[in-house]
Amino acid sequence: MDEAKPSVVLQEVSHVYVSGKTAFLALERIGFTLQAGEFVSLVGPSGCGKTTLLSIVAGLIAPTAGRVEVGGKAVTGPSRQIGYMLQHDYLFPWRTILDNSLIGLELHGNITEGQRSEALGLLAEMGLGDVAGQYPHQLSGGMRQRVALVRTLVTSPDILLLDEPFSALDYQTKLQLEQLIADTLRKWGKSALLVTHDISEAIAMSDRIIVMDRRPGRLRRDIRIPEEIRAASPMKAREMPGFHRLFGEIWNEFEDMEARREPL
Numbered sequence: 001m002d003e004a005k006p007s008v009v010l011q012e013v014s015h016v017y018v019s020g021k022t023a024f025l026a027l028e029r030i031g032f033t034l035q036a037g038e039f040v041s042l043v044g045p046s047g048c049g050k051t052t053l054l055s056i057v058a059g060l061i062a063p064t065a066g067r068v069e070v071g072g073k074a075v076t077g078p079s080r081q082i083g084y085m086l087q088h089d090y091l092f093p094w095r096t097i098l099d100n101s102l103i104g105l106e107l108h109g110n111i112t113e114g115q116r117s118e119a120l121g122l123l124a125e126m127g128l129g130d131v132a133g134q135y136p137h138q139l140s141g142g143m144r145q146r147v148a149l150v151r152t153l154v155t156s157p158d159i160l161l162l163d164e165p166f167s168a169l170d171y172q173t174k175l176q177l178e179q180l181i182a183d184t185l186r187k188w189g190k191s192a193l194l195v196t197h198d199i200s201e202a203i204a205m206s207d208r209i210i211v212m213d214r215r216p217g218r219l220r221r222d223i224r225i226p227e228e229i230r231a232a233s234p235m236k237a238r239e240m241p242g243f244h245r246l247f248g249e250i251w252n253e254f255e256d257m258e259a260r261r262e263p264l
């Protein structure tokens with residue numbers, strides 16, 4: 001682990017949504033640490049609070065109780081240390097691919113020539129060098145998500161929050177992008193917190209998987225992925241017997257939660 005890079009620590013984080021006269025406990029006393037350079041996935045049934053948790057870590061909403069620290073400092077709002085990548089790419093149709101990838105930097109001031117050439121280098125690394133001058137409608141879904149990744153990486157965040165970034169992609173593109181992101185984050189020693197509904201994706205990409213329970217959203221399991229699976233590519237990992245065992249174990253957690261589900 002790289003000690004110079006920050007870890008993320010959540011302590012007793014709870015969140016209540018209030019609308020009108022009703023209050024809803026969305027998260028209850030969540031606590032875990034995302035070590036520097038670690039890749040952790042959050043899985044759990046719909047509505048268990050995964051996106052709420054990411055928004056709290058990103059500093060977009062303040063938790064009702066508890067504390068989130070990045071690199072030992074309390075999170076009080078959005079910061080450049082954290083990059084957020086969503087299911088939709090939200091590229092601006094009137095801007096070129098290069099200009100779209102520079103948006104995050106523009107928000108922090110004028111773009112330097114060095115930053116522009118760094119963005120071009122990143123686009124090339126993601127196989128997008130030839131389309132830097134094109135517009136989003138000329139690109140496939142997978143290419144657009146890669147642009148969104150460049151836009152996130154170009155601001156040099158230490159931690160990436162990934163909210164179902166692959167869910168709108170076809171299977172083959174999704175596997176390729178999983179591989180690309182896993183390789184890129186590992187190479188640069190970035191930490192990541194991935195929200196996904198896809199158990200296979202979580203196992204193939206992560207160092208750990210946190211299984212959440214719902215109503216209220218709580219931690220249910222914290223599962224460490226065996227080294228042999230972590231060392232394999234997301235495609236190869238899917239062929240391993242250990243992978244299928246883990247899939248079954250997590251699937252059983254979901255079945256158990258479903259069996260205990262109370263009517264809404």
Ligand SMILES: Nc1ncnc2c1ncn2[C@@H]1O[C@H](COP(=O)(O)OP(=O)(O)OP(=O)(O)O)[C@@H](O)[C@H]1O
Nearest residue numbers: 017018019024026045046047048049050051052053
């Ligand atoms: N702004 C809000 N006001 C009131 N309730 C909300 C708000 N946002 C989310 N919720 C509720 O909080 C709970 C957790 O929502 P959240 O979107 O974090 O869950 P999730 O696990 O990400 O869901 P999914 O897997 O379906 O995307 C849900 O019951 C949701 O209806």
